[in-house]
Every structure is written in C-alpha cells, then in structure tokens.
Amino acid sequence: MSGKKRYDNKKRLLKNGESQRKDGRYCYKYQQGGKARYIYSNRLLPTDKLINGKYELSLREKIAKLEKDIAYGIDIQNANMTVNKLVEKYISYKTKSRYETKSKYDYALQYLRNSVLGQSKVCDVKQTNAKDWIIELSNKGLSYNTIKMINSTLKASFSMAIQNDMVLKNPFSFRLNELIEYDAIERKALTEKEEKELLNFISGHKRFSKYYDYFIILLGTGLRVSELCGLTVSDICIEKRLIYVNHQLVIEGNKKTLQPPKTKSGIRVIPMLESVYLAFKHILENKEDCIETIDGHNDFIFLGKNKRVVTKRDISRWICKIRNEYNKTHQQEIFFTAHSLRHSFCTRMALRNMNPKILSEIMGHSDVMITLSLYTHATFDVVISEMERIDKQYLDNSYNQFYNKSSTSYTNL
Missing domain, CATH: 3.30.160.60 (Classic Zinc Finger)
Structure with a gap:
C-alpha cells in the first residue's frame, strides 16, 4: 500500500x-x-x-x-510559537530589570498582544511585516521615542530567537529613522541668559518662589530628579558641603520605594557650589518632619505641603506650570523639563572647561562618552568666542606677514 x-x-x-x-x-x-x-x-x-x-x-x-x-538547523517546533510568546519569553529572562524597565516591556506587550503581528508565528515574520507594524503604530499617534522603545524590545526578542536557532534573520534590524519621522524634542540646555531670567522669574513670583531652592540645586548639581527626591538628611554633609548619592526614589505602581541609582556609577559624592550650599541650608533650616516612612527612612529633605515626600511626578508638574507661566510673560519662549536642568548643568560645566572625566563622575555616567556626546551642546555664540580665544593663543603668526604685504598679486597664477 x-x-x-x-x-x-x-x-x-x-x-x-x-x-x-x-x-x-x-x-x-x-x-x-x-x-x-x-x-x-x-x-x-x-x-x-x-x-x-x-x-x-x-x-x-x-x-x-x-x-x-x-x-540550516532551525528549531522548527519553537519557530512555530507566536511573536507574543517569544517576547513574553524574552521578558521572563530579564529577572534583574528595574521596575521602570519592566513597565516599558509591559507597554510594548500591550500594543503587541492584539495585533496581527503578535499572533503571527515567529518563523513567518518578514521585515516587511515588521515595518508595516511600525508604520501602523506611527499612524496611531505614538511618538518616535515610544516606537523606538517598542522596536528595541522586538529586536532583542528576535535576536534571542536567532541565538536559539528559531529564525535566520532579525526582521527588526532596520533604521527606524528611515521609516518614520523623528518627532522627539531635541535635548537643549538653557543658555546662561535663559537660566538667569528663569531664576529671576521664579524668585520674584508669588506662587513659584517656594520652588526656587529646587531649581538652584538641580541646576547646580546635575542630580537626576529621582535622586533629588530620595535625598535624606543623612545624605547631606553641610559642614563639608558634600552630597552623598546612593539611592533614588522610584514609584512602583502606587508604592514609593528606594532603589540604587540608574547605574553603578550613579553612586557618587557631589561637592556643593556656594549657591547649592545656601539652598540646602535654607531648606534644612525650614524643614518640617516627614510623616512618611519609606524603606526604613523618614528623614527626607524634600517634602510637599502635606509633609509627604515629593516625587518625580510632582516636580515635573511644577515645572510644567512654571514653564507655561514664564512663556506667557516673556517674548522669547523656552522649553525645559526636569531633565533639562541636569542637562544644563552638565553643559555649563563643560563650557567652563571642567575635566570631562570629573564631570562624568559628578553626573554619574557609566561612560565619559555619554557626557561628551549627549550633554555638551555649545551655543553658536560660545563656538565663536572659543575660536576667537584659540586664535589669540595661536603661536605662529607668520601668516600675517603674507597677508599684510600690499604688493602680493595673484594675476600670474
């Protein structure tokens, strides 16, 4: 038969x-x-x-x-799993991920689960399918940075699939900025003039003057907002004018918790500028008792009117109100966020020729190249002044002799 x-x-x-x-x-x-x-x-x-x-x-x-x-040695059985299952499997291996990172993974899964792509078999996904889905997300109004985060999760998941012989190629290996428009607002430091005018505006404002100390400290230390919120009295040495950074305040769901800084390099000691010293001194002299205890700590420095610990969300909300009010009363509008203040500090120190390695340590960056590539945006006026300064220091002025010769002729060239 x-x-x-x-x-x-x-x-x-x-x-x-x-x-x-x-x-x-x-x-x-x-x-x-x-x-x-x-x-x-x-x-x-x-x-x-x-x-x-x-x-x-x-x-x-x-x-x-x-x-x-x-x-080609492809694992046929596992290659038949859905993309949803693949991403879930990838995320399950990220046991040491921070809460914020896990939230980003969950956010990516949220858009993937009910999509055609998510229900497709891993072995059936082509680059055209991946690109179509990315364009679909863009058409739904998702920002470039949000799509970038989702794309990175899928790309990493398929890299794992390649390592496990499930597929040969990664369908998400393409340049995102060639597919959708980059709409993210460029990180821009405040100029010295903008910084001065902003601080003058805050200090003289009836409602916002109470936030003056926050701006002085963020602009004078380069602290991440979550690191600022987590500072306790024991983290400050007023006598030696030092700030000890070894944790940050993070919200997991609705719960406040203290976690290590973003990177190992985030554990650092920051010397205080005179303005920062005066700001901390002013806060500590007027500090009330905190009614919250978070992971065994209750001596937090930065408190709201309800005597509870201030969070990153609170500060971002205040900054939004201050920015809107400032732009109503000033002809030259400026855009800044909580992170812009950290960005501005780093740029200001770089323009004052602080050693890049020392600046990187103060910022808590894991690599000095991050400091140099992300944060040091000089304004055009500064570029011009720097070129003029270098020109004055130029040792060999022999070219002047050539250009000052009135008899020089080019007619025979």
Missing part, C-alpha cells in the same frame, strides 16, 4: 508524505524528534487559486521552507 500512487481531487500526483483530506485541505507529514508533525494548506501549488481571497502559502512552498529550515 505504501508504494501506491496518490492523487488529489484534481488528478494531480501527490509526493511522499503529501495527502488530501476529505475537506479538501492538503497535508504533509514528517518526523521530528521521534514524533509525527504535520503541515497544512488549502492549496497544493503556488498557482492554485486563493481560498476566499485569503493569502496562504501553498503546501509545496511550506514544504520547501521546512526543508530549508531543517538544512
């Missing part, structure tokens, strides 16, 4: 392992890991008509792909 030729209902000869079921669907049976496996399709050949207009690879195309995958 095994040598008997088999035909489909169109009288076409079927190859070994191929068969046609009573409902008209085609089936291919093969062995893997000592178990019988099956592939199905409504069409035998690529030239057969689509069923109900729905595209599907023909059985012969699926067999060819299967044989190619086996030849």
Whole structure:
C-alpha cells in the first residue's frame, strides 16, 4: 500500500508524505524528534487559486521552507510559537530589570498582544511585516521615542530567537529613522541668559518662589530628579558641603520605594557650589518632619505641603506650570523639563572647561562618552568666542606677514 500512487481531487500526483483530506485541505507529514508533525494548506501549488481571497502559502512552498529550515538547523517546533510568546519569553529572562524597565516591556506587550503581528508565528515574520507594524503604530499617534522603545524590545526578542536557532534573520534590524519621522524634542540646555531670567522669574513670583531652592540645586548639581527626591538628611554633609548619592526614589505602581541609582556609577559624592550650599541650608533650616516612612527612612529633605515626600511626578508638574507661566510673560519662549536642568548643568560645566572625566563622575555616567556626546551642546555664540580665544593663543603668526604685504598679486597664477 505504501508504494501506491496518490492523487488529489484534481488528478494531480501527490509526493511522499503529501495527502488530501476529505475537506479538501492538503497535508504533509514528517518526523521530528521521534514524533509525527504535520503541515497544512488549502492549496497544493503556488498557482492554485486563493481560498476566499485569503493569502496562504501553498503546501509545496511550506514544504520547501521546512526543508530549508531543517538544512540550516532551525528549531522548527519553537519557530512555530507566536511573536507574543517569544517576547513574553524574552521578558521572563530579564529577572534583574528595574521596575521602570519592566513597565516599558509591559507597554510594548500591550500594543503587541492584539495585533496581527503578535499572533503571527515567529518563523513567518518578514521585515516587511515588521515595518508595516511600525508604520501602523506611527499612524496611531505614538511618538518616535515610544516606537523606538517598542522596536528595541522586538529586536532583542528576535535576536534571542536567532541565538536559539528559531529564525535566520532579525526582521527588526532596520533604521527606524528611515521609516518614520523623528518627532522627539531635541535635548537643549538653557543658555546662561535663559537660566538667569528663569531664576529671576521664579524668585520674584508669588506662587513659584517656594520652588526656587529646587531649581538652584538641580541646576547646580546635575542630580537626576529621582535622586533629588530620595535625598535624606543623612545624605547631606553641610559642614563639608558634600552630597552623598546612593539611592533614588522610584514609584512602583502606587508604592514609593528606594532603589540604587540608574547605574553603578550613579553612586557618587557631589561637592556643593556656594549657591547649592545656601539652598540646602535654607531648606534644612525650614524643614518640617516627614510623616512618611519609606524603606526604613523618614528623614527626607524634600517634602510637599502635606509633609509627604515629593516625587518625580510632582516636580515635573511644577515645572510644567512654571514653564507655561514664564512663556506667557516673556517674548522669547523656552522649553525645559526636569531633565533639562541636569542637562544644563552638565553643559555649563563643560563650557567652563571642567575635566570631562570629573564631570562624568559628578553626573554619574557609566561612560565619559555619554557626557561628551549627549550633554555638551555649545551655543553658536560660545563656538565663536572659543575660536576667537584659540586664535589669540595661536603661536605662529607668520601668516600675517603674507597677508599684510600690499604688493602680493595673484594675476600670474
């Protein structure tokens, strides 16, 4: 019986392992890991008509792909898992991820779960599918940075799939900025003039003057806002004018918690500028008792009017109100966020020729190149003044002799 030729209902000869079921669907049976496996399709050949207009690879195309995958050592069984399952598996290995990072993963899954891409098999996803989905997210109004975060999660998940012989290529290996428009607001430091005018505005404002100390400290230390919020009295040495940074305040769900800084380099000691010293002294002299205890600490420095610890959300909300009010009363509008103040400090120190390595340590960057590449944006006026300063220091002025010769002629060139 095994040598008997088999035909489909169109009288076409079927190859070994191929068969046609009573409902008209085609089936291919093969062995893997000592178990019988099956592939199905409504069409035998690529030239057969689509069923109900729905595209599907023909059985012969699926067999060819299967044989190619086996030849390349692809794990066929795992390659049939959905993209949703792949990303969930990738995230499950990130056991040491911080809460904020895990939240980003969950956010990516939220958009993936109900999509066609998420329900697709890993082995079936092509780069065109990945790009179509990215464009779909952009059309839904997601920002560039949000899509970048989602894309990075998918890219890392498929890299894991490659390492585990599930696929050969990563469908998310493409330049995102060549596919969708970069709409993120550029990180821009406040100029010295903008910084001075902003501080004058805050100090003279009836409602906002109470936040003056916050701005002085953020602009004078380069602290991350979460690090500022987590500072306790024991983290400050007024006598030596030092700030000891070894934790940050993070909100996990609705719970406040203290966690280590963003990187190991985030554990650092920051000397106080005179303005920062006076700000801390003013705060500590007027400090009330905190009614909250977070991870065994209750001597937090920065408190709201309810005597509870100020959070990153609180400061971001205050800054938004101050920015809007400032721009209403000033002809030259400025845009700044909580992070812009850290950015401005670093830029200001760099323009004052602080040693990049020392500046990197104060900022808590893991690599000095981060300090140099992300934070030191000189204004054009500063660029001009720097070139003029270098020109004055130029030792070899022999070119002046050439250009000052009135008899120099170019007519014979």
